[in-house]
Amino acid sequence: MKKxxxxxxxxxxxxxxxxxxxxxxxxxxxxxxxxxxIEFPYPSGEGLHVGHPRSYTALDILARKRRMxxxxxxxxxxxxxxxxxxxxYAIKTGTSPEIITKKNIENFTxxxxxxxxxFDWDRTVTTxxxxxxxxxxxxxxxxxxxxxxxxxxxxxxxxxxxxxxxxNEEVVNxxxxxCGGEVIKKELEQWxxxxxxxxxxxxxxxxxxxxxxxxxxxQINWIGRSEGAEIDFKITGQDxxxxxxxxxxxxxxxxxxxxxxxxxxxITDCQSQITNLKEVEAxxxxxxxxxDLERTELQKEKTGVVLQGVMAINPVTxxxxxxxxxxxxxxxxxxxxxxxxxxxxxxxxxxxxxxxLPIIEVIAGGTIAKQAFVDIETGKLINSGQFNDMSVRQAxxxxxxxxxxxxxxxxxxxxxxRDWVFSRQRYWGEPIPMVYCENCKKTGASVDGWVAxxxxxxxxxxxxxKNYEPTDTGESPLAAITDWVKTTCPVCGQxxxxxxxxxxxxxxxNWYFLRYIDPKNNDQLADxxxxxxxxPVDWYNGGMEHTTLHLLYSRFIYxxxxxxxxxxxxxGNEPYLKRTSHGMxxxxxxxxxxxxxxxxxxxxxxxxxxxxxTFRVYEMFMGPFDQAIPWDTKGVIGVRRFIEKVWALYTxxxxxxxxxxxxxxxxxxxxxxxVSDDIESQDYNTAVSAMMILVNKISEEKxxxxxxxxxxVKLLSPFAPHLSEEIWELxxxxxxxxxxxxxxxxxxxxxxxEIDLIVQVNGKLRDxxxxxxxxxxxxxxxxxxxSEKVLVxxxxxxxxxxxxxxxRLINFVV
Numbered sequence: 169m170k171k172x173x174x175x176x177x178x179x180x181x182x183x184x185x186x187x188x189x190x191x192x193x194x195x196x197x198x199x200x201x202x203x204x205x206i207e208f209p210y211p212s213g214e215g216l217h218v219g220h221p222r223s224y225t226a227l228d229i230l231a232r233k234r235r236m237x238x239x240x241x242x243x244x245x246x247x248x249x250x251x252x253x254x255x256x257y258a259i260k261t262g263t264s265p266e267i268i269t270k271k272n273i274e275n276f277t278x279x280x281x282x283x284x285x286x287f288d289w290d291r292t293v294t295t296x297x298x299x300x301x302x303x304x305x306x307x308x309x310x311x312x313x314x315x316x317x318x319x320x321x322x323x324x325x326x327x328x329x330x331x332x333x334x335x336n337e338e339v340v341n342x343x344x345x346x347c348g349g350e351v352i353k354k355e356l357e358q359w360x361x362x363x364x365x366x367x368x369x370x371x372x373x374x375x376x377x378x379x380x381x382x383x384x385x386x387q388i389n390w391i392g393r394s395e396g397a398e399i400d401f402k403i404t405g406q407d408x409x410x411x412x413x414x415x416x417x418x419x420x421x422x423x424x425x426x427x428x429x430x431x432x433x434x435i436t437d438c439q440s441q442i443t444n445l446k447e448v449e450a451x452x453x454x455x456x457x458x459x460d461l462e463r464t465e466l467q468k469e470k471t472g473v474v475l476q477g478v479m480a481i482n483p484v485t486x487x488x489x490x491x492x493x494x495x496x497x498x499x500x501x502x503x504x505x506x507x508x509x510x511x512x513x514x515x516x517x518x519x520x521x522x523x524x525l526p527i528i529e530v531i532a533g534g535t536i537a538k539q540a541f542v543d544i545e546t547g548k549l550i551n552s553g554q555f556n557d558m559s560v561r562q563a564x565x566x567x568x569x570x571x572x573x574x575x576x577x578x579x580x581x582x583x584x585x586r587d588w589v590f591s592r593q594r595y596w597g598e599p600i601p602m603v604y605c606e607n608c609k610k611t612g613a614s615v616d617g618w619v620a621x622x623x624x625x626x627x628x629x630x631x632x633x634k635n636y637e638p639t640d641t642g643e644s645p646l647a648a649i650t651d652w653v654k655t656t657c658p659v660c661g662q663x664x665x666x667x668x669x670x671x672x673x674x675x676x677x678n679w680y681f682l683r684y685i686d687p688k689n690n691d692q693l694a695d696x697x698x699x700x701x702x703x704p705v706d707w708y709n710g711g712m713e714h715t716t717l718h719l720l721y722s723r724f725i726y727x728x729x730x731x732x733x734x735x736x737x738x739x740g741n742e743p744y745l746k747r748t749s750h751g752m753x754x755x756x757x758x759x760x761x762x763x764x765x766x767x768x769x770x771x772x773x774x775x776x777x778x779x780x781x782t783f784r785v786y787e788m789f790m791g792p793f794d795q796a797i798p799w800d801t802k803g804v805i806g807v808r809r810f811i812e813k814v815w816a817l818y819t820x821x822x823x824x825x826x827x828x829x830x831x832x833x834x835x836x837x838x839x840x841x842x843v844s845d846d847i848e849s850q851d852y853n854t855a856v857s858a859m860m861i862l863v864n865k866i867s868e869e870k871x872x873x874x875x876x877x878x879x880x881v882k883l884l885s886p887f888a889p890h891l892s893e894e895i896w897e898l899x900x901x902x903x904x905x906x907x908x909x910x911x912x913x914x915x916x917x918x919x920x921x922e923i924d925l926i927v928q929v930n931g932k933l934r935d936x937x938x939x940x941x942x943x944x945x946x947x948x949x950x951x952x953x954x955s956e957k958v959l960v961x962x963x964x965x966x967x968x969x970x971x972x973x974x975x976r977l978i979n980f981v982v
Contacts, residue, residue: 170815170819170820172811172812172815172819172891174778174779174780174781174782174811174890174891175776175779177890177891177894178282178284178779178780178781178890180890180894181284181889181890181893181894182281182282182284182890184893184904185284185286185904186281186289188904189290190286190904190906191231191235191241191243191286191287191288191906192288192290193240193241193242193243193244193288193291193702194240195698195701197240199238199239199240200238200239200240201239201240201241201242201701201702201706202231202234202239202240202241202242202706202707203241203242203702203703203704203705203706203707204227204230204231204234204241204242204243204705204706204707205227205243205244205681205684205705205707205708205709205744206223206224206227206245206708206709206710207223207248207677207709207710207711207714207718208245208246208247208248208293208677208680209247209248209276210247210248210249210251210253211247211249211269211272211273211275211276212253212272213253213257213268213272215272215275215276215279215772216276216279216280216771217761217768217769217771218753218761218769218770218771218774218787218799219752219753219761220771221283221771221783221784221787222750222753222787222793223709223710223711223750224280224283224285225283225285225784225787225788225887226709226750226788226793226850226852227243227707227709228243228284228285228286228784228886229788229847229852229886229887230707230847230886231243231286231886232286232885232886232889232906233844233847233886233910235286235906235907236882236885236886236906236907236908236909236910237909237910238909241286242288242291242684242685242702243285243286243287243288244287244288244291244292244293244684245280245285245287245288245289245291245292246291246292246293246294246295246680246683246684247269247273247276247292247293247294247295247296248295248673248676248677248680249269249272249273249294249295249296250295250296250301250596250597250598250671250673250675250676251596251597251673252330252332252346252347252594252596252673253346254268254269254272254596255594255595255596255636256330256347258596258636259636259637264632265595265596265636266296269294269296273294279771279772282772282775282780283771283775283780283783283784284780284781284784284889284890286889286906291684291687292687293680293683293684293687295598295675295676295677295680296676298627298629299627299690300676300683301598301627301676302626302627303679303683303693304598304671304675304676304679305598305599305600305601305626305627305628306623306626306693307679307693307725307728307729308600308601308671308675309601309620309621309623309626310728310729310732310734311361311728312602312620313620314728314732315362316361316362316365316728317359317360317361317362317590318359318360318362319357319358319359319360319616319618320357320358320360321355321356321357321358322355322356322358322360322589323353323354323355323431323456323499324353324354324355324356324358324589325338325339325351325352325353325460326351326352326353326354326356326642327344327346327347327349327350327351328349328350328351328352329344329347329349329350330344330346330347330349330594330638331593331637331638331639331640331642332592332593332594332638333354333356333358333589333591333592333593333642334351334589339351339460342458342462350457352456352457353431353455353456353457354642356593356642358589358590358591358669359589359590359591359600359602359667359669360587360588360589360590361587361588361590361724362587363585363587363588363720363721363724364583364585364586364587366724366727366728367391367393367583367585368393369727369741370387370391370720370723370724370727371387371388371391371393373723373727373741373742374387374388376740376742377742377744377745377746377747378745378746378747379744379746379747380747380748380749380794382712382715383712383715383719383747383749386715386716387715387716387719387720390584390585390716390717390720391583391584391585391720392582392583392584392585393581393582393583394415394581394582394583395415395579395580395581395582396413396414396415396416396417396579396580396581396582397413397414397417397567397568397571397577397578397579397580398411398412398413398503398577398578398580399411399412399413399414399417399420399483399507399571399576399577400483400576400577401426401480401481401482401483401507402480402481402483403434403438403478403479403480403481403491404441404478404479404480404481404488405438405441405478406437406438408437410426410428410434410480410491410505411503411505412426412502412503412505412506412507413501413502413503413505413506413580413582414506414507415582416509416512416513416544416564417563417564417567417568417571417577418530418531418544418549418555418558418560418563418564418567419509419511419512419513419530419531420482420483420484420507420509420552420567421482421484421485421528421530421549421551421552421553421555422509422510422511422512422528422529422530422531422551422552423482423489423507423508423509424489424508424509424510424520424525424526424527424528425489425490425491425492425508425520425525425526426480426489426490426491426492426505426506426507426508427472427491427492427493427494427496427497427505427506427508427516427519428491428492428493428494428497428504428505428506429493429495429497429498429499429504429505430451430452430455430456430493430494430495430499431452431499431504432493432499432504432505434475434478434491434505435448435452435475435493438475438477438478441477441478442475442476442477442478443476443477444473444474444475444476444477447473448473448475448493451471451472451473451493451495452493454495455495458495460498460500463495463496463498464496464498468496469522470494470496470515470518470519470522471494471495472492472493472494472495472519472523473492473493473494474490474491474492474523475490475491475492475493478491479491483571483574483576483577484553484567484570490525492508492519492523494519496515500586501582501584502582508520508525509530510525510526510527510536510540511527511528511529511530511531511534511536511540511541512530512531512534512540512541512542513540513542514539514540514542516540517536517539517540528551529541529550529551530549530550530551530552531543531547531548531549531550531560532547532548532549532550533546533547533548534547544560544561545560547559547560548560549563555567588721588724589672590671590672590675591667591669591670591671591672592644592669592670592671592672593638593639593642593643593644593669594638594644594645594670595630595633595636595638595644595645595646595670596630596636596670597670597671597672597673597675598630598670598671598675598676599628599629599630599646599666599667599670599671600667600669600670600671601620601621601625601626601628601667602618602619602620602621602666602667603618603619603621603655603657603658603664603665603666603667604617604618604619604664604665604666604667605617605618605619605657605659605660605662605663605664605665606662606664607657607660607662607663607664608657608659608660608662608664611660613659613660614659618667619657619658619659619664620658621658622658625658628666630646630670631646631649631652633645633646633648633649635648643668644668644669644670646666646668646670647668652666653665653666653668654666674717674718674721677718677722678718678721678722678724678725678726679693679722679725679726679729681705681708681722681743681744682694682699682703682726682729682735682743685698685699685702685703686698686699693729693734694734696736699735699736699739700736700738700739703735703736703739703743704739704740704742704743704744704745705743705744705745706745706746707744707745707746707748708744708746708747708748709747709748709749709750710747710749710750711749711750711752712749712751715747715749719744719747722743723742723743723744726741726742726743727741727742748794748850749794750793750794751791751792751793751794751795751796751797752796752797753769753787753790753796753797753798753799754796754797754798754799755767755768755769755798755799756798756799756800756801757798758798759798761799769799771783774804778804778805778807778808779808779811779890780890781811781887781888781889781890781891782804782807782808782811782888783804784887784888785807785810785811785856785887785888786803786804786807788852788853788855788856788887789803789807789852789853789856789857790803790853791853792851792853793850793851793852793853794850807856810860810863811888811891813863813867814863814880814881814884814888814891814895815891815895817863817866817867817872817880818877818881818895818898818899819898821867821870822866822867822869822870822871822872823870823871823872824871824872824873824874824877825871825872825873826873827873828869828871828872828873828876829869831865832865832866832869832876833873833876833917834917834918834920835861835862835865836862836875836876836879836880837913837914837917837918838858838913838918839858839859839861839862839879839880839883840879840883840911840912840913841913841918842854842855842858843855843858843859843883844910844913846858847886852887855887856887859880859883859884859887862880863880866880877899878908878911879911881895881896881899881905882905882908882910882911883911885905885906885908889905889906892905893905893906896908919941920941921940921941922938922939922940922941923938923939923940923941923975924936924937924938925937925938925939925943925948925951925952925976925977925978926976926977926978927952927955927957927958927977927978927979927980928977928978928979928980929958929961929962929979929980929982930979930980930981930982931979934955934957934958934961935952935955935957935958937951937952937955939951941975943974944974945970945972945974945978948972948978949970949972949978952978952980958980961980961982962980962982965982966982967980967981967982968981968982969981
């Protein structure tokens with residue numbers, strides 16, 4: 169029996185695939201296309217960890233199966249290489265991020281090829297390549313041209329450690345996502361994208377795609393669309409009103425105080441009236457140190473300060489009510505002010521209890537002395553004047569109409585989604601192709617002084633710098649390179665200053681899937697004919713941590729490119745037809761892998777010791793694909809034994825015969841169906857299990873017919889491609905197994921001759937009996953009544969009805 173040498177076999181076939189360009193997608197194929205996509209990795213210095221290949225292997229299995237099913241498959245790879253890790257390493261070592269990134273990409277490429285992934289390497293893109301980020305900058309210019317990019321001064325999340333601005337999405341549990349450092353609020357001018365203009369489409373178009381329900385819900389929750397009313401409350405001593413947003417206008421008669429965000433301009437407008445201004449200002453300073461997440465945490469203790477000397481007037485009761493400033497209200501949501509109805513909002517109820525504020529019940533049905541009553545389905549209005557006895561739903565409409573009729577409010581739709589903060593105060597990112605020209609501002613050629621570079625000036629490349637340290641002033645390190653910053657205005661020819669902020673990590677990763685389709689095009693983002701053929705992505709898999717923001721941003725950018733005609737109408741207005749996610753791989757014992765815990769598994773070592781095929785099959789077999797699963801070295805060894813057992817079958821372990829037993833024939837056809845179906849449902853663990861059962865059966869019989877021999881190796885080939893290629897060649901086949909047709913099962917041969925029929929009495933399981941698969945109701949009833957386990961529950965009882973489900977169960981209703 170020939171020894172299984174995984175190292176020799178894997179190197180042989182990896183060279184074969186590379187030399188033959190075996191997995192290159194054809195731009196002009198007559199075959200139907202299939203586009204598989206993974207999230208391209210960030211090339212860190214640590215290299216790939218064992219979590220990366222879980223997603224890559226899963227989609228590689230799909231890509232390989234689709235090729236065998238006759239599709240022209242696009243399965244590309246690239247590197248998302250801008251960002252803080254390389255910049256931080258540059259600061260620490262004095263080595264250029266460019267050099268670090270190049271070195272890391274070389275290592276990642278080596279690792280990815282060692283796993284035998286069927287990527288189209290000719291289409292590789294890297295976000296830090298000027299020929300790539302030229303088009304990232306071009307997208308920015310188009311956004312600016314269509315009034316979707318603008319600059320505004322606003323309070324942003326500021327990481328004290330990284331010294332850069334962060335989007336809300338980059339603040340996790342009140343800390344910087346990258347470094348875990350303190351995040352405060354800081355006023356800075358930022359480039360923004362008007363993603364809010366796309367809010368409705370980003371929700372509504374989810375109906376047209378095949379995403380996991382939890383992924384859709386994350387998108388919907390983040391956008392946070394809600395219908396309600398804006399209500400104007402007059403302010404004592406002021407000519408203008410304070411506008412609040414509420415989703416519950418029906419509770420207006422129960423509004424006993426107003427709460428405004430610490431950033432609200434009412435505080436500045438009423439400075440002369442506020443008698444405790446110092447106390448208010450001290451509270452605002454404390455609020456600046458908290459992230460939005462901390463401020464809105466439901467479990468935290470509510471804090472606030474009343475604005476003494478200023479009152480609001482409830483528009484329906486005419487009563488004066490106090491105004492409080494509290495950090496649980498955000499300036500970015502609604503109008504930055506809410507009406508507090510403690511009887512019917514638990515957060516307001518807790519606040520009112522703490523500060524002894526009035527609680528007025530306006531919806532009957534609860535016990536407001538104990539908690540807020542929030543049932544909007546069954547409650548009726550009370551203490552609400554002419555609206556008494558109305559249902560909540562009816563009152564929402566009628567009170568809003570009353571406010572509109574009296575000029576005190578209006579119906580509106582609100583969103584939690586804010587415009588996207590698009591600039592970062594760091595070096596290692598795409599330069600923003602804008603200049604500030606004072607002369608153009610004076611002459612009116614530019615309203616705000618900002619002027620876009622012409623497309624002919626792209627790419628605007630990053631200059632070389634010696635110092636990568638961010639500054640305390642909030643400026644990027646680029647601001648210190650005066651000979652780069654100072655330039656000529658492309659409009660008037662006068663002196664202008666370049667924008668020194670750079671783009672965020674998200675910039676290059678929100679459209680990369682389009683560039684894969686035409687990666688070497690110097691004249692356009694991608695050729696329309698190629699886009700029409702390959703777009704949209706058929707199946708996209710990635711981590712759950714990216715199913716909110718990366719997904720949201722890339723859908724937004726794609727829709728914009730669709731709107732301006734870059735993406736042809738034929739492609740549709742959604743970038744991904746299907747989106748799935750995988751669970752994390754944990755350390756042995758179930759803890760998260762980390763250097764500090766010393767439980768990190770190096771994939772290079774696993775591949776070296778047991779082989780890439782074993783590694784791939786193990787990662788698919790270790791547990792349900794969508795769940796977090798701990799690494800298990802014993803499990804790896806078990807899979808290696810399975811691989812060796814397969815090898816043994818084809819190298820002398822069994823004989824090839826004309827026909828095998830009916831049991832093996834049925835099993836092989838069932839296995840073909842099982843593995844085929846499980847790949848589509850991402851039940852990879854049960855697919856591997858089915859192949860293990862088949863291999864054991866073949867080993868028992870010590871024989872295979874030609875169909876079984878070919879079907880097994882074909883089914884295994886997407887999971888263990890090197891082993892399968894070698895077996896395919898050893899058994900006399902020409903060409904690559906990756907081009908062989910996917911096996912097809914015979915429906916007639918997967919039907920069981922016998923089944924386990926469930927027997928119930930009044931819906932409760934009482935027995936399972938072995939019966940012919942095609943048994944009818946009359947025979948099933950006779951056999952079921954012969955069971956002692958069933959008879960004990962039928963004795964001395966009248967059978968009222970018999971429910972029979974062919975092939976599944978019989979239920980006696982007694």
